Amino acid sequence: MQLQDKGGISLSSAEEWQQATAIFESFTDGFITLDHEWCITYLNLQKHSNVSGKATEHLLGRRMWDVFPEAPGTIFEQQCREAAEKRVNVSFEVYYPPHTARYEVRIYPSSEGISIYFTDITVRKSNAYLVKQAQAQAILQERQRLARELHDSVYQELYGICLSANAGREALETEPAQSIAALERVILHANVGLAEIRALLFELRPELLETEGLVAALNKRAEVLRARYNLAVDVNLGEEPDISIESKHALFRIAQEALHNITKHAHASNVTLRLLQEKQELLLEVRDNGKGFDPAGPFPGHFGLQSMHERAASLDGTISIESAPGNGTTVSSRLPRIF
Ligand SMILES: Nc1ncnc2c1ncn2[C@@H]1O[C@H](COP(=O)(O)OP(=O)(O)OP(=O)(O)O)[C@@H](O)[C@H]1O
Ligand SMILES: [Mg+2]
Numbered sequence: 427m428q429l430q431d432k433g434g435i436s437l438s439s440a441e442e443w444q445q446a447t448a449i450f451e452s453f454t455d456g457f458i459t460l461d462h463e464w465c466i467t468y469l470n471l472q473k474h475s476n477v478s479g480k481a482t483e484h485l486l487g488r489r490m491w492d493v494f495p496e497a498p499g500t501i502f503e504q505q506c507r508e509a510a511e512k513r514v515n516v517s518f519e520v521y522y523p524p525h526t527a528r529y530e531v532r533i534y535p536s537s538e539g540i541s542i543y544f545t546d547i548t549v550r551k552s553n554a555y556l557v558k559q560a561q562a563q564a565i566l567q568e569r570q571r572l573a574r575e576l577h578d579s580v581y582q583e584l585y586g587i588c589l590s591a592n593a594g595r596e597a598l599e600t601e602p603a604q605s606i607a608a609l610e611r612v613i614l615h616a617n618v619g620l621a622e623i624r625a626l627l628f629e630l631r632p633e634l635l636e637t638e639g640l641v642a643a644l645n646k647r648a649e650v651l652r653a654r655y656n657l658a659v660d661v662n663l664g665e666e667p668d669i670s671i672e673s674k675h676a677l678f679r680i681a682q683e684a685l686h687n688i689t690k691h692a693h694a695s696n697v698t699l700r701l702l703q704e705k706q707e708l709l710l711e712v713r714d715n716g717k718g719f720d721p722a723g724p725f726p727g728h729f730g731l732q733s734m735h736e737r738a739a740s741l742d743g744t745i746s747i748e749s750a751p752g753n754g755t756t757v758s759s760r761l762p763r764i765f
Contacts, residue, residue, distance in 0.1 A: 456544035459536070462510070464490045467538065496524070502531065509533040510540050519547065575626060579654065583619030587612050618653040625650045632675060639666040640674040641701070647685055648699055655689050663701040667708055673761050676737045677710050680745065683730045684712035684757040692716025692755060706763055713756040721747035734759070
């Protein structure tokens with residue numbers, strides 16, 4: 427066999443040809459060369475020895491379309507002809523039903539015919555598909571969460587404003603005192619709504635955590651707790667910590683979940699939010715005086731505590747929860763200072 431110009435590369439010796447072949451085979455899963463009559467002159471499908479289901483040595487010298495009778499009429503045949511007739515490189519992806527596999531195929535014209543390289547991309551493609559699906563699912567969940575937040579927060583306040591404004595207008599001439607009380611409720615609802623919107627903006631625009639800071643974001647959450655839930659909230663946050671934006675996001679989300687849990691489960695009257703900057707680590711503490719619970723218990727189908735642990739662990743930090751039924755709850759999140 428004339429060992430020249432395989433796959434567009436000029437190869438002057440059998441040794442060079444073997445070296446080049448070894449290289450091609452190391453990054454592809456299959457390699458076939460065809461002459462101008464479509465006869466197989468070289469074939470290595472070792473990584474996919476079942477590509478043909480036939481022993482490869484018996485295939486040398488046979489016509490491609492006899493060996494793979496399923497190929498004629500497919501995109502594979504069209505692309506082989508395109509490369510051979512127009513002397514151009516082609517590459518495409520094709521699904522091969524006998525393997526239930528997807529291949530990336532690259533075809534290069536050579537002086538002897540064409541060289542075809544196959545790479546099995548089934549796993550890569552299905553991983554990419556799964557990642558896309560997970561991203562779409564995450565976006566949907568986040569939208570649903572924000573819709574719930576809007577419904578439970580701003581929507582309720584606007585509704586309260588409408589009700590109180592109507593009551594105020596009706597009482598304006600006959601019951602001026604009631605009208606004034608209604609107006610005061612309008613002002614209260616409007617203030618709560620503003621606090622809710624400010625807090626929501628931090629969630630919708632994460633860069634605000636960078637520009638305005640973690641301390642401001644936590645303060646806004648505290649305002650919402652006071653305004654919407656009538657909780658006494660003690661805040662002791664100190665200076666804006668000098669940590670990465672990832673750490674700020676993690677701490678904000680952890681605090682937010684701990685505070686959500688307080689409003690959903692704790693029946694507390696007091697909440698303390700503390701940020702302590704130590705030399706080696708940063709401590710964020712969220713404490714309530716509510717009904718407490720057993721943090722060791724399994725909570726199937728509930729993800730808040732689990733995601734707090736995961737967020738802290740992703741930055742080499744930890745979450746510890748001290749709680750006992752009837753005794754309130756303290757969630758402490760520690761992140762190493764290097765972040
Ligand atoms: N501060 C708290 N006070 C009392 N019970 C709490 C408190 N925080 C958590 N819990 C209990 O721990 C359970 C698990 O909390 P977790 O945040 O994982 O789930 P969830 O809040 O019920 O649901 P979600 O997945 O929406 O967060 C809660 O269902 C609740 O019983
Ligand atoms: Mg929760």
